[in-house]
Amino acid sequence: MNDTIEIKVRVNGIDEAARLQANTTLLTFLRESLNLTGAKEGCNEGECGSCMVLLDGKAVNSCLILAAEVDGREIVTIEGIGNAKSLHPLQRSFLKHHAVQCGFCMPGMIITALGLIGEKADPSEGEIKTALAGNLCRCTGYEQIIQSIQAAAKQLRAQEQKASRRTA
Ligand code: FES
Numbered sequence: 225m226n227d228t229i230e231i232k233v234r235v236n237g238i239d240e241a242a243r244l245q246a247n248t249t250l251l252t253f254l255r256e257s258l259n260l261t262g263a264k265e266g267c268n269e270g271e272c273g274s275c276m277v278l279l280d281g282k283a284v285n286s287c288l289i290l291a292a293e294v295d296g297r298e299i300v301t302i303e304g305i306g307n308a309k310s311l312h313p314l315q316r317s318f319l320k321h322h323a324v325q326c327g328f329c330m331p332g333m334i335i336t337a338l339g340l341i342g343e344k345a346d347p348s349e350g351e352i353k354t355a356l357a358g359n360l361c362r363c364t365g366y367e368q369i370i371q372s373i374q375a376a377a378k379q380l381r382a383q384e385q386k387a388s389r390r391t392a
């Protein structure tokens with residue numbers, strides 16, 4: 225018997241509702257039901273990090289989570305943080321530091337970095353390496369990726385300070 229479930233979830237600021245097979249993963253729901261294909265299906269077993277999304281602000285492997293588990297919660301995918309016309313500072317920084325080659329791992333890397341910066345505005349190199357331990361890249365050295373994250377974190381801190389001076 226194929227059990228189905230209904231979920232309501234906020235994805236990239238938009239309320240979505242769907243009826244799904246109970247065993248549908250969050251990754252499959254995002255890619256197949258919502259056509260959000262930025263999160264990639266790599267290993268499908270929690271090893272590569274290409275499927276990362278933010279779940280209530282925390283970076284998670286969407287291949288390991290059932291869509292049923294995110295009912296009532298908030299998801300942000302790579303599509304929700306920037307686009308070609310208006311890149312997020314992390315995306316700009318990755319480009320500037322030549323951290324992108326084939327690009328397959330990039331949505332996952334950037335989401336992981338965003339989750340880290342959300343918890344720690346000024347992450348150390350060690351903290352960045354620890355956060356990226358579950359994100360595999362077959363193309364670039366990790367050095368450029370770490371530099372990109374450090375530079376973007378610095379820019380975001382500066383933006384934050386500027387905004388708080390304005391409202392003070
Ligand atoms: S596809 Fe999810 S960790 Fe590899």
Ligand code: FES
Nearest residue numbers: 326327361362363
């Ligand atoms: S840029 Fe190709 S896998 Fe990372």
